[in-house]
Amino acid sequence: MGEPPHQVLVGRLSVGELMQPAPYSVGEAESVLLAWEVLERSGQRHLPVVRADGCCAGMLDRAELAVACAAPASALSRRTVGELTRGRRTVTVHGEEPVRRAAAAMWEGGTDALPVTDAHGHLVGLLTARDVAAAVAGLPRREESAAPRSVRLPGLPPRPGRPDHGITIP
Secondary structure (H helix, E strand, O other): OOOOHHHHHHHHOEHHHHOEEOOOOEEOOOEHHHHHHHHHHHOOOEEEEEOOOOEEEEEEEHHHHHHHOOOOHHHHOOOEHHHHHOOOOOOOEEOOOEHHHHHHHHHHHOOOEEEEEOOOOEEEEEEEHHHHHHHHOOOOOOOOOOOOOOOOOOOOOOOOOOOOOOOOOO
């Protein structure tokens, strides 16, 4: 008795086939407040943090940022996301790697998302447990907007469900 068809399919998929390309991210020097606003406006649950050279420095999730935002307001504008990720090891995966390896890394690391990087460590996408679960269930992949999103954020993404009258992302 062989594996069910969807198990065979998932076993052959690469991370690049399931990942969400070009997630919103923030630089290490950005404030915790800006990071929270990016999460709120983008609808993401995870926020990759990138260094000035574009390499992935870590990742924050919504719960972690919510705790960090409980500090007094006067301290929030001075506290950077780099302070939250410094000294922490972040597991990353490459787009060519099998989804099974990424799922095992999520399980072992106790996380539900992994930054996807290229051969030079630059952030290219985000793979979530939701993406993997949808593939296992045989559900169609979430369609992304045709408009590319910048991984560097000089401005903020528009608020969901509202016309974009805010800052444009180049």
